[in-house]
Every structure is written in C-alpha cells, then in structure tokens.
Amino acid sequence: MAPKNEPTFRQSVDMMFNRAVALMDLPPGLEEKIRVCNATYTVRFGVRLRGKIETFTGYRSVHSEHMEPVKGGIRFALSVNQDEVEALAALMTYKCALVEAPFGGSKGGLCINPRDYDEEELERITRRFSYELIKRDLINPAQNVPAPDMGTGEREMAWMADQYKRMNTTDINGAACVTGKPINAGGIQGRVEATGRGVQFALREFFRHPEAVKAAGLEGKLDGKRVIVQGLGNVGFHAAMFLQKEDGCKITGIIEHDGALFAENGLDVEAVRAWIVKHGGVSGYPDARHTSEGAKVLEEDCDILIPAAMEGVINLENAARVKAPLIIEAANGPVTAGADEILREKGCVIIPDMYANAGGVTVSYFEWVKNLSHIRFGRMQRRQEEARHQLIIDELERLDRHLGDAWSMTPHFKEKYLRGADELELVRSGLDDTMRIAYQSMHEVWQERENVTDLRTAAYLCSIQKVAASYKAKGL
Ligand code: GLU
Numbered sequence: 001m002a003p004k005n006e007p008t009f010r011q012s013v014d015m016m017f018n019r020a021v022a023l024m025d026l027p028p029g030l031e032e033k034i035r036v037c038n039a040t041y042t043v044r045f046g047v048r049l050r051g052k053i054e055t056f057t058g059y060r061s062v063h064s065e066h067m068e069p070v071k072g073g074i075r076f077a078l079s080v081n082q083d084e085v086e087a088l089a090a091l092m093t094y095k096c097a098l099v100e101a102p103f104g105g106s107k108g109g110l111c112i113n114p115r116d117y118d119e120e121e122l123e124r125i126t127r128r129f130s131y132e133l134i135k136r137d138l139i140n141p142a143q144n145v146p147a148p149d150m151g152t153g154e155r156e157m158a159w160m161a162d163q164y165k166r167m168n169t170t171d172i173n174g175a176a177c178v179t180g181k182p183i184n185a186g187g188i189q190g191r192v193e194a195t196g197r198g199v200q201f202a203l204r205e206f207f208r209h210p211e212a213v214k215a216a217g218l219e220g221k222l223d224g225k226r227v228i229v230q231g232l233g234n235v236g237f238h239a240a241m242f243l244q245k246e247d248g249c250k251i252t253g254i255i256e257h258d259g260a261l262f263a264e265n266g267l268d269v270e271a272v273r274a275w276i277v278k279h280g281g282v283s284g285y286p287d288a289r290h291t292s293e294g295a296k297v298l299e300e301d302c303d304i305l306i307p308a309a310m311e312g313v314i315n316l317e318n319a320a321r322v323k324a325p326l327i328i329e330a331a332n333g334p335v336t337a338g339a340d341e342i343l344r345e346k347g348c349v350i351i352p353d354m355y356a357n358a359g360g361v362t363v364s365y366f367e368w369v370k371n372l373s374h375i376r377f378g379r380m381q382r383r384q385e386e387a388r389h390q391l392i393i394d395e396l397e398r399l400d401r402h403l404g405d406a407w408s409m410t411p412h413f414k415e416k417y418l419r420g421a422d423e424l425e426l427v428r429s430g431l432d433d434t435m436r437i438a439y440q441s442m443h444e445v446w447q448e449r450e451n452v453t454d455l456r457t458a459a460y461l462c463s464i465q466k467v468a469a470s471y472k473a474k475g476l
Helices: 009-021 030-035 083-099 119-134 154-167 196-208 210-215 232-249 269-279 294-299 337-346 359-373 382-406 415-419 423-450 455-474
Strands: 039-049 052-064 070-077 104-111 144-146 227-231 250-256 259-262 287-292 306-308 326-328 349-350
Touching: 009 030, 009 083, 009 337, 009 455, 030 259, 030 455, 039 083, 039 359, 052 070, 052 083, 052 119, 052 144, 052 250, 052 326, 070 154, 070 337, 070 359, 070 382, 083 104, 083 423, 104 144, 119 154, 144 154, 144 294, 196 326, 196 349, 196 359, 196 455, 210 423, 227 232, 227 294, 232 250, 232 269, 232 306, 250 294, 250 349, 259 294, 287 359, 337 349, 349 455, 359 423, 382 415, 415 423
Parallel strands: 070 104, 070 144, 227 250, 227 306, 306 326, 326 349
Antiparallel strands: 039 052, 052 104, 250 259, 259 287
C-alpha cells in the first residue's frame, strides 16, 4: 500500500488522467465529465451468522455510462473502501475503451475477509449482497455486469447469477448478468486464465516492436528474460506459468504475502503454486532462497517486473530503488502517480494496467456475447470447417501418392490442420487479436506524438479519445 504522504488511489488515477488530458483538445467541460465518477452506491446489510446478525458494507461504483452495460469486477477484501472502488471503476472505463469492449466502467467491493467464513456462510453473504445490488439494477445484463476480482471467482459469480435468475425468472438473458461464471453455469472456456494470458500476449506484442524493447534498455526476444512476479493469485500464476512454459522466460523471483522466493536459474511456477495451496504461503519451499522481506524483492535485478497483487505496491518509498527496466502492471494501479514519475525519469518502461490486465474483461465480453446469443462459440462452423479442410487434405494426399518419395506431408500436419477450432482456441485467438491491436494503437501514439513519452499517457489518450467520441455521438 502507498505510504501516507501519497495521494489516494483515486487521486493517483485522476493525476494520470490529467497528465494525458492536458495534451488533448477536448470541448470545454468534457474533460471533467469524463473524469468524475457518476455514482457510488453504498449498501449495508445484515446476515444472521453463528447466532447473531453481522452487518456488512459493500459498494458498487459506476464511473461512466457512455456505454451500457457498465462492467467491472467485485472484490472481497477487508481493504475495500469507496476511494478504491471509484479508482478501479475509472480504470474500467479506460480499459474497456482501450480494448474496444463495448462497456462503461464500474467496480464493486465488499469489506470482508473471505477466509473468515465457511463456504455456506459466504454463499449467504454473497447472495444477500447480490440481492441488494440486483434490486437497484446494479447487477443486470443490460445495465451493470460484474465479474470476479480479488477474493472472488467462479463460485461467487455462479451464486450471483443464480440470485439474479431467482429474482428475474422471466429474463431470458439472465445468464449475462455477470461474467466469470463456471462453464456449467453459462461461463466460457478460457476466462479463468484470461487476465494472465492477456499479460503474456501483451509482452509478446511488446517484444515484436524492437524500438519498444530498445526504449526499455532490453535486447532480443522474450526468450530467456528474467522475470519477477508479485502475487501468485489467479493473474500472477497464469501470467508467470505461460511465460515460463511457452516463452522461455526464467521466473527468478516470486513474491507472496509471507515473503519471497528467489532462484537465479528460475523457479517452477506450478510447483510453487502447489506449495502455496498446500501450505498457505511460500515459506519452506525447497530449491529456492527465501526471504521474509518480500517487498524488497521488487527491488531486485531482473528484466521484467510483474506486479500482479494489488495497488500502490510501487510507491514514493521504494520507486527509486526499483531496478527493473520493464514493468508490466498485471494488477490495477500497482504503481502510484508519484512512483510513475520517478520511474519514467529513470527510463523504466511501464506497460500500464488499463492495457496489461485487460485480458479479463476482454474474455468477459466474449462470455457476455455468448450468453446473449445462447450458443457456444464455434458450434455452428467447427465441423463444416473440418469438412472443407478435409478437401485440401484429400488433394495433398493424392499429390503425396503421385510424387512418391519426392515429397510428403510434414508429420502431424494433417491432424493439426484438420481440427476445427473449439471455443478455447477461438477465445484465445480473439484475446490475442485484441491485445495486439490495443498495443499497436498505444504504440503509435507513444512513438509518433512528440509530447507523449510513455505508454501510460498513450493509453489514456487512446481511451479518452474513444470515450469522448461516444459522448459526442450522444450529443452531450
Ligand atoms: N476484475 C477484472 C478487471 O479488473 C475483470 C473485470 C470484468 O471482467 O468485467 O479488469
């Protein structure tokens, strides 16, 4: 968390917004309209637990309704407060605009430590919170569509969707009221991995641009890069695992709540995750150096730093000591506005949160579309695609017979080529395309506008432009 002498999270987001908007020429007053949070609802409700009534406080903040439904996760954490929820809602507006997910921005939170309750209690609390939001249309397929965030996952989303359906029995699109649901409750393949996968696709795209790699003071490809990741939750785990298994990165450091692991030759991400699940933390993990001062590892030498835990972890106190030349913000708001300035001056390149972690909401968008269309992606075309591919294979096989030893098909080509894409492949392909296009739009602004010297400002410019255009189109 950011030290006391720093602006709050919401102020920090506003400062970054202001920096970008100063370079734009918006109609008078529009800047203010885009920046402010439209509404924040606070709900307090009681649940009878263990013989007494416990009162809970929850929020749903709606930042911008230039497009509806508004979209954004709901987190369960003791640290949830209005300022944080509003900052996160604003980031959702910019994020959705940047990756062209047709939503406004929203975010929710419940002040609770989910570990303090058993599953049945959590279900009752979640359903009661959902009830409060649903009756105010703060969960609704056409108006406000939550998703998982810190402390929530598929299970909570299934409870919320079911609660909505109980209260709206004739809504044929009820399943689209939340995303991130389990597959058997209307979810989509690839949503759980989506944010981590998006981080991987973002880095791959970054490394396709030699001038970007050079700006970070790095060289070559993603292969062999030394990576430190903070937080091995859903986002950090998937990002680190894919980078290690598919891109040849070395995960040299993993920071968790009870300290950090460090191994020059790289850690086995899946083994560390299994250890955490079993033992509740990284302490005691063999084959690595352990330090109880986890935050210090943010300052270790590496090529890429991935803060994937929470906001404000790189702040005025430690920014000057951070050595990583490239930071990719898998969490929302991990670098404060003050730290951002220090790092920029040092020449560090930051791939900003609103782009870097947009994989989650992108696949949420696919899930929402799937729910509204009531059909799994690929169901109509998969076999037809296979039949057409079969025609080519038949021709190639004829050629193969004809040419004898002079030519033959590459082994496994036939199976690979024949197989029509299933939902998971389509989701990954849609996500990859989204992450590439969004990067390219930021990159162009970063490289071509003289007064834009960082990717965050470029990202803000791209998204504010889009939000402004949609306000203008509405006649506002
Ligand atoms: N909570 C995630 C985020 O911060 C996902 C939001 C969504 O899928 O709507 O982007």
